[in-house]
Amino acid sequence: MSERKFWNKIKSNRLYLALTGIVGAILLFFLVLYLAVPSYTFADIEPFNGEFIYNPYTEINRINYIDFRSDKLENQGIKVYEYGYALGGARYLCLGYESKRIIDYPFLQSIHYKQFNIDKLNKKCRLVAPAHPSKGFKKGEMTRLDHYRVMEALSPDDNSLYYWDIALSNGHRVNIIATGQDFVTACIGENDAESVYKSLETGNSYAVAYHGKLAEVPELQSVKLKGDTLVVVLSDKAKEVRFIGQNAIVKQSVSNVAEAFYPIQKDDTYIRTEIEFEDGNTLYLNPLVHHQYQYFFDLNKAKIMKGRTYLMWAVYIIVILAYARFVISTGPRPKGEENGESHK
Numbered sequence: 001m002s003e004r005k006f007w008n009k010i011k012s013n014r015l016y017l018a019l020t021g022i023v024g025a026i027l028l029f030f031l032v033l034y035l036a037v038p039s040y041t042f043a044d045i046e047p048f049n050g051e052f053i054y055n056p057y058t059e060i061n062r063i064n065y066i067d068f069r070s071d072k073l074e075n076q077g078i079k080v081y082e083y084g085y086a087l088g089g090a091r092y093l094c095l096g097y098e099s100k101r102i103i104d105y106p107f108l109q110s111i112h113y114k115q116f117n118i119d120k121l122n123k124k125c126r127l128v129a130p131a132h133p134s135k136g137f138k139k140g141e142m143t144r145l146d147h148y149r150v151m152e153a154l155s156p157d158d159n160s161l162y163y164w165d166i167a168l169s170n171g172h173r174v175n176i177i178a179t180g181q182d183f184v185t186a187c188i189g190e191n192d193a194e195s196v197y198k199s200l201e202t203g204n205s206y207a208v209a210y211h212g213k214l215a216e217v218p219e220l221q222s223v224k225l226k227g228d229t230l231v232v233v234l235s236d237k238a239k240e241v242r243f244i245g246q247n248a249i250v251k252q253s254v255s256n257v258a259e260a261f262y263p264i265q266k267d268d269t270y271i272r273t274e275i276e277f278e279d280g281n282t283l284y285l286n287p288l289v290h291h292q293y294q295y296f297f298d299l300n301k302a303k304i305m306k307g308r309t310y311l312m313w314a315v316y317i318i319v320i321l322a323y324a325r326f327v328i329s330t331g332p333r334p335k336g337e338e339n340g341e342s343h344k
Helices: 002-012 014-035 111-122 161-169 193-202 306-329
Strands: 040-042 052-054 063-066 080-083 091-095 127-131 150-155 175-178 183-188 205-209 220-226 229-245 249-263 270-276 282-285 288-291 302-304
Touching (some): 040 111, 091 111, 111 127, 127 193, 150 205, 175 193, 183 193, 249 270
Parallel strands (some): 127 150
Antiparallel strands (some): 040 302, 052 288, 175 183, 183 205, 229 249
């Protein structure tokens, strides 16, 4: 009876009817929005491995310092915007975008929603970078999420180097970018947009944390492999050079050198280099990774489970139809039936 009184009240009051319609439309919108996201299957966690070593660095002939959050990027033809409205804080920097993605999932987001966002953004942007990951992503998610090439691991209010190492330790080749005051990304090559995007894609770039004048920061001169030995050459002597590997472990450090060597071991899944100078200026190099084949390529570690997705959608549709039928059946009845009378 209470349900019938509720529906009768709504039917007799236009304000109630309008409010109910609006609330129902909003709920239906979010329901469809969330249910439209497919389920993913993620490959088993597997660190980099193999007899070959991929070195992302080629000849360093020109270095362009770029802040991908600068308002001046448009003048260089580099188009960047931040995407994301989720209350949980998951954000993405979209580089080289053709159009902006408007839809997001504002409430709870599982790893499936975040992977779906990455895949959708990849269709509209040249590069997608999780932004300040420690504020919007769980550490466990970084072991699985795939299909992105760069990560905003350094910015004034966020240090996500450990999140970067989580991704690398689980076999995701991700390159670093740094943004904001006292942080830039050094892109190697010409200063046009295409060259900048390419340097980030290949890893022929590095991040810089600096104090004072950027022009006074020593530069990277070369990163080469001599056999299995990594050789890093700098334009000035560094206070300390750290070689970091699996699970963010410092494998070796050397002090007061302008040229540093590290013999990469068979069990080193990846090696990235941090270079700190006396004044605190620091360079963060992209990793060299072991791989199985002569020509390096990235494996696809996140795939849509079509069967499970279709089954899930079918179940949801049945539940929605069943609920709609229940609402209709408990709605207002003819006046005679409400008083216990039946129509003959």
